[in-house]
Amino acid sequence: MTETIHLLIEKYGLLAVFLGCVAEGESAAVLAGFFAHQDVFPALGAFLAAFAGAFLGDTLFFVAGRRFGTYGFVKRQAARPGFGRALDLIARRPVAYVMLNRYAYGFRLVGGIAAGLSAIPAGKFAAVNALSSAVWAILFLGAGYLFGAGVEQFLGKELANPQRLLAALGIGLITTVAAGLAAHHFARRSER
Template identity: 55%
Template sequence: MSDTIHLLIERYGLIAVFAGCLFEGETAAILAGFFAHQSVFVPWQAYLATFLGAFGGDTFFFLMGRRFAGHAIVRQLIAKPGFSHAHDFLRNHPNLFIFVNRYIYGMRLFGGVAAGLSEIPFGRFVAINMLSSLLWAAIFGGMGYFFGLGAEALLGETIRKHHRLLIALAIGIAVLVFGHFAARWVLRRQERRNA
């Protein structure tokens, strides 16, 4: 069973990394780095899939905001509480907002749409988004890669076979749980500030 899963990861894993990085993506980027360390992925291919997913996702949301401002999906996003915070930050610091938006857990979707609804020229958005995506892919992919180093030092050669799938699952769960609690903490802090 684990050999089948391993084969699926080798064959389709980079596609999954790309798709995962289109949206929030931290978990996919960290797993890409981990599997690159384990020689399941070629490191430069893992980095490229992570970068392209991050860059493509934000560009897609920017274009969605720019082109479909009156669409029901965009109106639903605008109505969410996080959107007003993203819009205020964008209005006051547009370049900084574009660069750091992807690093704020839970804000990528709002941020891309908010940038698309603004007056920011598409070329400037693409340039800043590209730099931010390159750094983001290196940071989160690097976290996974160095976690793989630590896991290998801790577990030795047993990680080379079946245990790496369990470790990857543990990494994914840990990142999701951390992201969930971080997002809740940020929302509670904003609610207290607004009260």
């Protein structure tokens, strides 16, 4: 069973990283870094998948705001708490907003739509989004890569396949729980 899972990860893993990074994606990027350290993925392939997914995801949200601002989905997102603040922030500091929006867990979709509804030119958004996506991919892939180095120190130079999968699942679980706790903390803080 674990051999089948490993073959699927090796064959479709970078596609899964790309798709995972289109959405929030931190867990997918961290796992990609871990697997790059374990030589399951080439590091450049992991970077390109994470970068392309992050860039495309934010671009899609931007386009949704820019082109479909009067549609129900966009209107529902605009009604979410904090959306007015996002519009205010992007009006005052558009470059900083686009650079940092992806680091507010749970806010990426709303943030991209807010950028689309703002006056920021599409070319400027694309350039800043590309830079931000690259930095984001390097940071989260780097975290996974360093975690892989730590696991290697703990478990030995050559991780056996089941150990590698368990370590990867642990990374995904830790990242998801940490991101969820951070989102919950910031949501409660913004309600006050």
